[in-house]
Amino acid sequence: MGKLKAVVVVTMISTALSILWRATLHLEDNESFVRCLLDHSHPSHPISSAIYTPKSSSFSSVLESYIRNLRFNESSTPKPFLILTALHESHIQAAVTCGKSHGVQMKIRSGGHDYEGLSYVSTLPFFLLDMFNLRCIDVDIETETAWVQTGATLGEVFYRIAEKSKTHGFPAGVCPTVGVGGHISGAGYGNMMRKYGVSADNVLDALIIDANGRLLDRQSMGEDLFWAIRGGGGASFAVVLAYKIKLVRVPETVTVFQVDRTLEEDATDIVDQWQHVAYNLPQELFIRLMLDVVVKSSGEKTLRASFVSLFLGDSESLLSIMKERFPKLGLSKSDCIETSWVKSVLFWSNIPLETDIQVLLDRTPQTLDYLKRKSDYVREPIPKAGLESLWKKMMELEKPRMYFNPYGGKMAEIAAEEIPFPHRAGNLWKIQYLANWNEAGIEAANRYIDLTRRLHEFMTPFVSKNPRQAFLNYRDADLGSSSHGKASYSEARLNGMKWFMGNFDRLVQIKTEVDPTNFFSYEQSIPLLPHQVHLDDDM
Ligand SMILES: Cc1cc2nc3c(=O)[nH]c(=O)nc-3n(C[C@H](O)[C@H](O)[C@H](O)COP(=O)(O)OP(=O)(O)OC[C@H]3O[C@@H](n4cnc5c(N)ncnc54)[C@H](O)[C@@H]3O)c2cc1C
Ligand SMILES: *[C@@H]1O[C@H](CO)[C@@H](O)[C@H](O)[C@H]1NC(C)=O
Ligand SMILES: *[C@@H]1O[C@H](CO)[C@@H](O)[C@H](O)[C@H]1NC(C)=O
Numbered sequence: 001m002g003k004l005k006a007v008v009v010v011t012m013i014s015t016a017l018s019i020l021w022r023a024t025l026h027l028e029d030n031e032s033f034v035r036c037l038l039d040h041s042h043p044s045h046p047i048s049s050a051i052y053t054p055k056s057s058s059f060s061s062v063l064e065s066y067i068r069n070l071r072f073n074e075s076s077t078p079k080p081f082l083i084l085t086a087l088h089e090s091h092i093q094a095a096v097t098c099g100k101s102h103g104v105q106m107k108i109r110s111g112g113h114d115y116e117g118l119s120y121v122s123t124l125p126f127f128l129l130d131m132f133n134l135r136c137i138d139v140d141i142e143t144e145t146a147w148v149q150t151g152a153t154l155g156e157v158f159y160r161i162a163e164k165s166k167t168h169g170f171p172a173g174v175c176p177t178v179g180v181g182g183h184i185s186g187a188g189y190g191n192m193m194r195k196y197g198v199s200a201d202n203v204l205d206a207l208i209i210d211a212n213g214r215l216l217d218r219q220s221m222g223e224d225l226f227w228a229i230r231g232g233g234g235a236s237f238a239v240v241l242a243y244k245i246k247l248v249r250v251p252e253t254v255t256v257f258q259v260d261r262t263l264e265e266d267a268t269d270i271v272d273q274w275q276h277v278a279y280n281l282p283q284e285l286f287i288r289l290m291l292d293v294v295v296k297s298s299g300e301k302t303l304r305a306s307f308v309s310l311f312l313g314d315s316e317s318l319l320s321i322m323k324e325r326f327p328k329l330g331l332s333k334s335d336c337i338e339t340s341w342v343k344s345v346l347f348w349s350n351i352p353l354e355t356d357i358q359v360l361l362d363r364t365p366q367t368l369d370y371l372k373r374k375s376d377y378v379r380e381p382i383p384k385a386g387l388e389s390l391w392k393k394m395m396e397l398e399k400p401r402m403y404f405n406p407y408g409g410k411m412a413e414i415a416a417e418e419i420p421f422p423h424r425a426g427n428l429w430k431i432q433y434l435a436n437w438n439e440a441g442i443e444a445a446n447r448y449i450d451l452t453r454r455l456h457e458f459m460t461p462f463v464s465k466n467p468r469q470a471f472l473n474y475r476d477a478d479l480g481s482s483s484h485g486k487a488s489y490s491e492a493r494l495n496g497m498k499w500f501m502g503n504f505d506r507l508v509q510i511k512t513e514v515d516p517t518n519f520f521s522y523e524q525s526i527p528l529l530p531h532q533v534h535l536d537d538d539m
Contacts, residue, residue: 008271023035024206028280028395030053030081030082032102033081033102033104033127034051034053034082036094036097036098036101036102037051037084037091037094037095037098040090040093040094040097040098040152041090041091041223042088042090042428045087045088045090045091047084047087047091047094049087050084050085050086050087050091050133051082051083051084052082052083052084052085053081053082054079054081059083061081062083062085062130063079063080063120063128065112065132065495066109066111066120066130066132066179067112067116067117067120068111068112068113068177068365069114069115069116069369069371070367070368070369070370070371070438071117071370071371071372071445072117072120072121072442074440076122077117077121078121078122080107080120080122080126080127080128081104081125081126081127082128083127083128083130084127084128084129084130085130085132085133086130086131086133086134087133087134089134089207089215089241091164092129092209092239092241093177093209093213093214093215093506094213095127095129095239096209096210096211096212096213096239096519097213099127099444099519100211100213100428100517100519103524104124104125104126104127105122105124105126105127105521106126106127106129106378106519106520107119107120107121107126107127107128107129107130107180107235107522108131108181108234108235108239109121109128109129109130109131109132109181110131110132110150110151110179110180110181110182110183111132111151111153111174111177111178111179111180111181111182111183111185112179113177113178113179113182114182114475115371115372115373115474115476115522116475116476116477118475118522118523118524119182119235121524122523123157129239130321130493131149131150131151131181131239132151132363133153134149134150134151134241134242135149135150135153135156136148136152137149137152137156137157137160138241139160139161139163139164139165139247140162141165141168143203144168144246144247144249145244145245145246145247146160146161146170146244146245146247147242147243147244148180148242148243148244148245149180149241149242150179150181150184150185150234150240150241150242151179151180151181152171152179152180153176153177153178153179153180153363153526154172154174154175154176154177154178154180154183154361155176155177155345155359155361155362156360156361157170157172157180157256158170158172158176158342158360159342159357159358159360161247161342162340162341162342162357165247166252166340166341167249167250167251167252168247168248168249168250168512169192169247169248169249169250169341169342170186170199170201170202170218170245170247170248170473171189171190171193171195171196171197171198171199171201171202171248172188172190173188173189173190173199174190174191174345174348174349175365176345176349176359176360176362177362177363177364177365179235180243181240182473183198183199183473184200184203184243184245185200185229185230185231185232185233185234185235185240186200186231186233186234186312186472186473187199187200187230187231187419187420187421187471187472187473188200188427188473189405189430189471189473190250191286191288191310191344191348192250192286192310192312193286193405193407193409193411194281194283194285194286194407194408194409194410194411195248195283195284195286195312195409195410196248196410197410197411197414198231198411199245199419200230200231200269200419200421201230201410201414201418201419202245202246202248202486203230203243203244203245203246204218204244204245204246205217205218205219205243205244206218206226206229206240206241206242206243206244207240207241207242208221208225208229208237208238208239208240208241209238209239209241210225210237210238210514210515211238211515211517211519211520213493215241216238216409217447219220221238222511224506224509224513224514225237225238225510225514227419227420227506228420228507228510228511228514229509230419230420230421231419231420231421231472231498232304232420232500232503232507232510232526233472233525233526234517235520235522235526236507236511236520236521236522236525236526237510237511237515237520237526238514238515238520239516241321250312250341251312251313251314251341252340253313253314253338253339253340254310254311254312254313254319254339254340254341254344255309255310255311255313255314255315255336255337255338255339256308256309256310256311256336256337256339256344256347256348257307257308257309257331257335257336257337258306258307258308258309258335259306259307259329259330259331260304260305260306260307260331261304261305261306261307262294262302262303262304263302263303263307263391264302265297266328267303267304267305267342268384268387268388268391269328270305270307270328271289271291271330271387272330272381272384272387273326273327273328273403274287274305274307274326274329275381275382275428275472276381277325277326278326278404278406278408278428278429279406279407279408279409279412279414279428279429280325280408281321281325281326281406281408281409282321282409283329283409283410284311284312284313285309285310285311285312285318285321286309286310286311286406287307287308287309287326287406288307288308288309288316288403288404288405289305289306289307289403289404289406289429290305290306290307290308290401290402290403290404290410291303291304291305291306291394291401291402291403291404291476292304292306292394292401292402293394293395293398293401297445297457301395301398302395303391303394307329308472310344310348310519311456312341314338315333315336315338318331318336319331319332319333319336319382330379333427336352339353342360343357346359346360347359351366352396358453369436369437369438370436370438370439370440370444370445370448371394371405371434371435371436372434372435372448372449373432373433373434373435373450373452373474373475373476374432374433374452374453374456374466374469374470374474374476374478375430375431375432375433375470375471375474375476376430376431376433376456376463376464376468376469377423377427377429377430377458377463377464377469377470378404378427378428378429378430378431378462378463378464379426379427379428379463379464379503380428381428382462386461386462390458390459390462393455393458395453397451397454397455398451399434399437399448399452400434400435400437400451400452400454400455400510401433401434401435402431402432402433402434402450402455403431403434404429404430404431405429405430405432406428406429407423407424407427407429407430410425411423411425412424412425412426412427412463413425416501416502416503417502417503419501420500420506420507421472422469422500422501422502422503422505423469423471427464427469430471431459431463432471432474433452433455433456434452434523435448435449435451435452443472453478467497467498467501468498469498469499469501470495470498470499471499472499472500477522477523479495479498479524480494480495480524481523481524482523482527483522484524487532488527488528489508489527489528489529490530491527492524492525492526492527493527495524496508496526496527504526507526508526508527508528508529509529511526511528512528512529515528516528
């Protein structure tokens with residue numbers, strides 16, 4: 001037998017043995033894992049009622065309650081061997097301690113809005129730490145701050161602020177069911193970012209459970225780790241239990257509008273003007289541009305540009321700004337709706353304004369779909385001929401839509417290294433590519449995912465390069481995943497540069513320091529420094 005052959009055979013045998021060994025281990029592990037959790041439970045906060053195994057009758061319903069992308073609600077979707085719906089911080093401590101000692105992966109889920117299901121799906125044996133029970137919100141108007149547990153939704157945060165003040169708000173995403181845990185730890189943007197930055201720019205303190213199971217605050221975790229969990233993605237570093245956020249001032253009356261224009265209504269010229277003014281407007285004015293394909297009464301397709309806006313002021317001031325800076329849209333008084341800031345959230349979520357704001361406390365979304373998302377950043381306006389070719393492409397592909405979210409204002413003032421989220425000065429707007437569908441199955445999914453990729457590919461000449469920047473919170477599996485093996489650093493660096501640019505290496509340093517055994521790892525987590533990775537640790 002040749003030397004090479006012998007090596008191959010030996011490798012095959014040892015791989016087979018190790019798979020067998022691991023398989024046996026995992027079966028027993030399961031029971032000893034539960035025992036470990038019970039052993040680490042504090043008598044005054046029993047953990048048993050927080051444990052769900054596949055044998056529990058409500059296992060599936062607990063798992064499904066926070067699945068927000070139906071692509072990951074299939075029978076073929078890998079399931080956790082256990083769900084822990086933590087009721088107390090000591091339960092998180094037990095989860096970290098036992099997860100580590102048993103060498104199993106832990107997925108952390110707050111609101112479950114991860115576009116690729118990375119908070120509740122894995123190809124490795126894993127258990128799910130579900131945070132939805134930990135959702136206290138304590139608003140203090142006097143200090144203009146709030147402590148918010150990560151299992152809360154954004155809608156709950158907005159509601160609790162509005163309950164106490166008509167002139168305070170928080171800059172975050174407008175979808176009320178998004179969870180605080182993933183949103184803030186991955187930066188989080190919304191329609192006040194041109195005035196106040198991203199959510200993570202407005203964090204003052206945090207409580208975490210670290211890789212050693214310790215409960216730490218800003219002071220005890222130190223400034224490096226506190227920096228990392230404001231945009232670096234929490235799940236690479238710790239379980240974030242709560243954030244202390246800084247509330248921002250909003251006027252008692254704000255103005256919203258949505259105006260739609262098709263190609264026949266000069267959409268091209270209007271979009272062209274939007275490109276040159278949206279990032280430059282007063283910080284109080286945010287105008288999102290949404291592009292999709294619609295069918296005219298004649299049966300022909302056309303492109304529709306929808307402009308949806310929040311202005312932190314009254315309609316009169318808005319109209320005078322628009323007349324001077326963005327006249328091509330032709331905004332009129334009758335397009336404008338004056339309302340309160342908290343009701344503007346309803347408007348942006350397509351909820352009728354007459355609805356009671358209690359609707360913000362609903363934890364289930366109005367609709368659930370199959371989803372694919374991708375992102376890009378634009379650093380210079382697209383030439384008109386480029387826009388025209390884009391309309392043609394969109395009409396050919398039909399399904400994928402695009403949102404353009406303007407930057408500038410405060411976003412351009414904050415330094416790129418202030419927090420891990422680096423997309424600041426020089427970025428005129430961010431593109432979100434969206435496909436939503438409601439046909440089950442892998443074929444439909446592959447078709448729509450492919451269309452979305454093709455639109456993204458088409459945009460290559462018009463978007464940022466070297467690296468082609470992307471937004472971490474628009475989770476996109478196409479950007480790759482790390483095997484956490486020997487090559488993990490170089491693999492992860494490729495996509496890490498897109499999300500974090502010059503901040504990537506600092507994140508790797510901090511990760512290596514605070515979690516040297518890489519317990520907090522998932523498909524797109526921050527890797528350890530190369531010299532820290534041993535083949536034996538390969539999960
Ligand atoms: C309908 C919809 C609308 C959206 N709108 C916006 C928007 O307007 N602006 C915007 O910026 N983004 C938006 N997003 C994206 C959203 O911000 C991210 O998906 C975010 O990560 C969701 O947070 P979550 O807690 O719901 O997610 P989860 O799926 O629970 O978690 C997402 C990631 O964060 C980790 N994580 C969650 N909780 C914790 C924790 N407590 N500690 C450590 N790690 C944790 C998870 O492990 C996972 O890696 C939207 C998503 C959807 C589905
Ligand atoms: C998710 O899947 C389960 C099991 O097939 C099903 O009962 C449930 O209705 C699905 N959820 C949604 C929102 O479609
Ligand atoms: C461990 O988990 C597997 C997979 O969910 C399950 O089938 C098995 O019964 C569990 N074993 C024990 C010992 O709990």
